[in-house]
Amino acid sequence: MNAEIVTNCVVLGFDCKRIQKTISLLGLEAEHGQHAERLRSEFIEGKAEALVSSCLDALAPYEDFLLIKENIGVESFKERWIDYLCGFGQNFDTPKYFEDRLGIAVAWAHKRVPLGVLHLQHCLIQQALVDSLLIQCKLNPKTVWPLVDCIFKITSLSMYLTVEGYHLVEVDELQKTLDRLNKEASQLHQKVATDQLTGVLSYSTLMDTLERQVNKAKQNGSSLCVVMADLDFFKKVNDTYGHLVGDIVLKLTARRIQAAIRSFDMIGRFGGEEFVIILENTDLALAKIIAERIRLGIAGTPFHAKKFEIDITISLGMAMLKKDDHLETLLERADAAMYKAKKNGRNRVAVADNLEATS
Numbered sequence: 001m002n003a004e005i006v007t008n009c010v011v012l013g014f015d016c017k018r019i020q021k022t023i024s025l026l027g028l029e030a031e032h033g034q035h036a037e038r039l040r041s042e043f044i045e046g047k048a049e050a051l052v053s054s055c056l057d058a059l060a061p062y063e064d065f066l067l068i069k070e071n072i073g074v075e076s077f078k079e080r081w082i083d084y085l086c087g088f089g090q091n092f093d094t095p096k097y098f099e100d101r102l103g104i105a106v107a108w109a110h111k112r113v114p115l116g117v118l119h120l121q122h123c124l125i126q127q128a129l130v131d132s133l134l135i136q137c138k139l140n141p142k143t144v145w146p147l148v149d150c151i152f153k154i155t156s157l158s159m160y161l162t163v164e165g166y167h168l169v170e171v172d173e174l175q176k177t178l179d180r181l182n183k184e185a186s187q188l189h190q191k192v193a194t195d196q197l198t199g200v201l202s203y204s205t206l207m208d209t210l211e212r213q214v215n216k217a218k219q220n221g222s223s224l225c226v227v228m229a230d231l232d233f234f235k236k237v238n239d240t241y242g243h244l245v246g247d248i249v250l251k252l253t254a255r256r257i258q259a260a261i262r263s264f265d266m267i268g269r270f271g272g273e274e275f276v277i278i279l280e281n282t283d284l285a286l287a288k289i290i291a292e293r294i295r296l297g298i299a300g301t302p303f304h305a306k307k308f309e310i311d312i313t314i315s316l317g318m319a320m321l322k323k324d325d326h327l328e329t330l331l332e333r334a335d336a337a338m339y340k341a342k343k344n345g346r347n348r349v350a351v352a353d354n355l356e357a358t359s
Ligand SMILES: Nc1nc2c(ncn2[C@@H]2O[C@H](COP(=O)(O)OP(=O)(O)OP(=O)(O)O)[C@@H](O)[C@H]2O)c(=O)[nH]1
Pocket: 197, 230, 231, 232, 233, 234, 235, 236, 238, 242, 243, 244, 245, 246, 247, 250, 271, 272, 273, 342
């Protein structure tokens, strides 16, 4: 058994205690070891290949047998079963026996040998051993029965371990699938959470974040400001330099805003050329300083996009959370302030009417 399989056994709690329980459930006892030894020496030795061949002949017409041919090869499958018969029930009460049978089952599961075929094969082997026993010896029922009983018990144990081995592989594969899906989900989440062009929060994440911040500020009685920032005459940038240059300007705008705010402030894309900045634990006076810093960050230096040098300005509207505010009213007031800034000549910061602001 390789290390991975041993680890899987441990993960599933396939320990000695469980082995002992299975053995006792099947009614396997020390005397079955002796019966198995007798079966091997008197009824299997020298006949293992013929017994296995007869079983495989019976299996051959079965549709799924084709998969054995394709996935593992009939010869190698046959060899496994000859080995199994030659060691029939030998050391069945040791962990190593369990590990070996499990290891073989795991290997078969990886090779996509159908479990149904293995089940049938176990039944056929069982049948072949019983037939051979009854045909070949003239033992009285008292002597035959313990041997038949031993055949049933050992093959049942073997089938049980085969199913366990398949179970290990299935659990392992399910875990891998789960890991892959989790990874995909987090990548998808990351994609949805971020605006693909500018790298700032997407609209939906921005709204979720703002909603959480509003609730938190109301609960704690802390101050919260929102800044709505909208580039001035951005249509003209697109019209003059083209849409691709417009995209570059948007990316650079996001970067400049990020450089102007504090590390814990949040910025998201609200619409085309419109951004929202969330300022937690911030009153209007401080928010105004930050908004001014943003304005200067944009207007202070021309934008370099492709071969062009473009002067850009931005208008900003600010609002502070009021007692009876909710997400929408807070944004509406910041938006109204931003339009006021536009109306008053652009490239400026305007404050929403905040007479009822909480302090
Ligand atoms: N390049 C680019 N342009 C965009 C994007 N999203 C929106 N726009 C453009 O942004 C422009 C917004 O124009 P308007 O709403 O008229 O605003 P404006 O020209 O900035 O004028 P004011 O806001 O009044 O100063 C439109 O031309 C949109 O096509 C985008 O992702 N990339």
